[in-house]
Amino acid sequence: MKKNRIRLFKPALSNKEIFEIKKVFSKSWVGYGPKVKSFEKMWSKFFKVKHAVGVNSCTAALHTALAVNKFKKGKKVLVPAISFSASAAVVIYCGLTPVFVDINEDDLNMNFEDLKRKFSNDCVAIIPVHFGGHPCHMEKIIPWAKKKRLTVIEDCAETCGGIYKGKKLGTWGDYGCFSFEEKKIMTTGDGGMIVTNDEKKIKNLRSFSFHGWDKDPLLRHKKSLSKSSGKINHWDYDIKELGFKYNMNDLMASIGISQFKQINWLNNSRTNLIKLYMTQLRNCKNIKFTFPYELRNASYWMLSIRCKKRDQLIKYLRKHGIASSVHLKPLPLLTVYKKYKSKIPNALKTWKELVSLPLFPELKKTEVKYITNIVKKFDQNFKNF
Numbered sequence: 498m499k500k501n502r503i504r505l506f507k508p509a510l511s512n513k514e515i516f517e518i519k520k521v522f523s524k525s526w527v528g529y530g531p532k533v534k535s536f537e538k539m540w541s542k543f544f545k546v547k548h549a550v551g552v553n554s555c556t557a558a559l560h561t562a563l564a565v566n567k568f569k570k571g572k573k574v575l576v577p578a579i580s581f582s583a584s585a586a587v588v589i590y591c592g593l594t595p596v597f598v599d600i601n602e603d604d605l606n607m608n609f610e611d612l613k614r615k616f617s618n619d620c621v622a623i624i625p626v627h628f629g630g631h632p633c634h635m636e637k638i639i640p641w642a643k644k645k646r647l648t649v650i651e652d653c654a655e656t657c658g659g660i661y662k663g664k665k666l667g668t669w670g671d672y673g674c675f676s677f678e679e680k681k682i683m684t685t686g687d688g689g690m691i692v693t694n695d696e697k698k699i700k701n702l703r704s705f706s707f708h709g710w711d712k713d714p715l716l717r718h719k720k721s722l723s724k725s726s727g728k729i730n731h732w733d734y735d736i737k738e739l740g741f742k743y744n745m746n747d748l749m750a751s752i753g754i755s756q757f758k759q760i761n762w763l764n765n766s767r768t769n770l771i772k773l774y775m776t777q778l779r780n781c782k783n784i785k786f787t788f789p790y791e792l793r794n795a796s797y798w799m800l801s802i803r804c805k806k807r808d809q810l811i812k813y814l815r816k817h818g819i820a821s822s823v824h825l826k827p828l829p830l831l832t833v834y835k836k837y838k839s840k841i842p843n844a845l846k847t848w849k850e851l852v853s854l855p856l857f858p859e860l861k862k863t864e865v866k867y868i869t870n871i872v873k874k875f876d877q878n879f880k881n882f
């Protein structure tokens with residue numbers, strides 16, 4: 498392995514985050530508290546939504562958003578055949594059945610025609626995934642889902658702040674779920690956020706993500722300090738329905754606040770690097786871009802290309818100190834999802850050609866040039882590989 502190996506992903510962390518972390522350290526309050534609240538406020542303001550709920554992962558966000566709808570066990574949820582496993586796992590957590598929808602060959606997102614084909618009267622929800630940060634056709638999905646009375650949970654784990662047809666991704670559906678896992682657009686180590694305008698569900702969303710408590714622990718704490726605390730039992734709460742330990746804490750929120758302030762830079766630097774990749778590789782005969790990158794107001798997470806000699810290309814890149822990977826194997830090919838298999842010809846064909854290349858805000862232009870020169874060499878000598 499080369500000494501100066503180029504990583505696939507790398508979080509952009511600096512003294513800015515340390516500065517915010519120091520604040521919560523000096524207060525000795527790193528658990529659930531006021532920082533989570535201010536982080537949530539920043540989000541609801543930015544996304545122009547009524548509510549934002551901080552949680553400890555996007556998986557927790559997706560699970561919470563689905564669970565509060567209390568769908569009857571055994572009902573079905575439409576999920577894309579290519580996604581990170583959590584998009585489908587949460588369906589099973591809720592005692593529901595995932596129905597895998599085939600993808601578009603040209604952007605890996607849910608295929609609208611197949612979505613309509615796979616729909617049945619047992620379907621209760623749909624989880625569109627903006628894969629790699631590329632927006633799904635929400636202008637088609639939303640009106641159709643409304644007609645079918647489906648709850649829409651947008652999996653925005655791979656995008657953050659992108660605008661599609663004038664509307665922020667995550668605000669098209671009933672819920673938008675975001676990830677702050679270390680590799681994603683912005684990070685808190687691990688973490689997630691739910692955004693919604695659903696007034697009826699907000700209490701349950703918060704409660705479900707905190708053990709099922711019927712009272713907000715921070716409000717309880719504030720009551721314990723107030724003058725009238727003699728009259729009320731601030732320590733009292735009830736659990737009417739079981740919840741999970743999914744809340745965010747102030748340590749995560751402090752990192753998140755710092756990262757979120759830099760969201761435009763995080764997105765723009767990736768956008769500019771994608772532009773450079775596109776210019777550099779435009780003449781390649783055997784390399785195609787996986788997404789029709791639309792870079793205005795974009796929030797792309799992944800630089801993905803397609804190549805018929807995928808495995809050879811990955812080996813060649815590794816030999817030259819460049820990390821790469823495959824995002825992702827279709828879910829029905831994984832053992833636990835085999836029993837939910839459905840007809841997904843595009844996914845089965847396309848994934849065999851997928852290669853993701855390094856993309857992160859601090860990736861240097863010279864590094865992109867180095868990477869693309871190696872890819873070009875592979876392309877020019879394609880028949881010898």
Ligand SMILES: *Cc1c(COP(=O)(O)O)cnc(C)c1O
Nearest residue numbers: 554555556581583654676677678
């Ligand atoms: C990463 C990812 C998730 C899970 O996010 P976590 O914060 O790690 O739980 C869900 N869906 C997609 C599409 C992802 O890429």
